[in-house]
Structure formats: structure tokens, C-alpha cells
Amino acid sequence: MKFVLFLSEAIIPLLIFYIIATGISKKQDIYDNFVKGAADGFRTVLGIMPTLIGLMVAVGILRASGFLTFFSSLTASLMSYLHFPEELIPLTIIKMVSSSAATGLLLDLYKEHGPDSTLGTMASLMMSSTETIFYTMSIYFMAAKVSKSRYTLAGALFCSLMGIIASVVLAGCL
Secondary structure: OOHHHHHHHHHHHHHHHHHHHHHHOOOOOOOHHHHHHHHHHHHHHHHHHHHHHHHHHHHHHHHHHHHHHHHHHHHHHHHHHHHHHHHHHHHHHHHOOOOHHHHHHHHHHHHHHOOOOOOHHHHHHHHEEEEEHHHHHHHHHHHHHOOOOHHHHHHHHHHHHHHHHHHHHHHHHH
């Protein structure tokens, strides 16, 4: 156990040392390579910035307009038939777009119901077993200049649905 703790503390410095040692042994200009990589990373950030801003604005509008509450109340009867708590509907929708906004909703849910409640456990499991589908797809496809996503959205939605179902079932069994 002590070795694992040591390794977890030393892995980043060891990795940096390894990269520098490899660069020196191959007689490469390490600093120049670092600067070129940083410049490429900055260009990538500038390229995806409009997409990020658009996603953040959309999430802000959904939260501020009250649409999430309206949608939750609209689908409450169907969700109760499926044994899915109405309180998790906004979290489910927002998690597909933004993980940080979903974390804000999760904290609100914890304040209201408690982190150790069945609802809190379901929400925690759901946060860890689903993905920010639209954020990930938009950022990746924008950066990689992919124009046809083919079955990516359908597959991601299916996997998230399975994660949501698993979180509800597992939390109900605990």
C-alpha cells in the first residue's frame, strides 16, 4: 500500500523527468517542442471557443428560463410510471450538455434531499455513469473537423440511457 501511495505522488514528476530525459537522449530541442505544442493547443482552444460559449449560453438559458422545471412537471406522470424520480429529470438533461452545470444541480439536490438519500445516491451514480454527450461530440468533432457523426449520437444516447437505468436500479437495491 505504501508503494501505491508513493507511486501516486511520484508519477507526474517521474513522467516529466522521463520526457525530458528522452528528449535529451534523442538530442531534440525540448523547449522548442514544448512551445510548438503549447501554440498548437492554444489554436485548438481558439477554434473550439465559439462552441463552448454556445453550450454555456444554452445551459444558462435552460436553467434561468424555468424550462427544466416545466419539463419535469410535464413528464412527471410518465417518469413515475417508469419509477424514475421527477427530481432527476433536470439533472439528466443538463448532464448531456454540461458536466459542471450538472454538478451545480447535483449540489442543489444534495442540499434538498441529502447526499446519502436514495435520490442523492441515484444522482451520484448517474453523474458517474453518464457522459456529457453534446459537449464531447461538439468539441471533438470541431477539433477533429469531423462533419458526419454517423451513429455517434445514437450510440452515446443509448449508453447514457443504460447508465441512467443502472443508477436507478443500483440505488434502489442499496
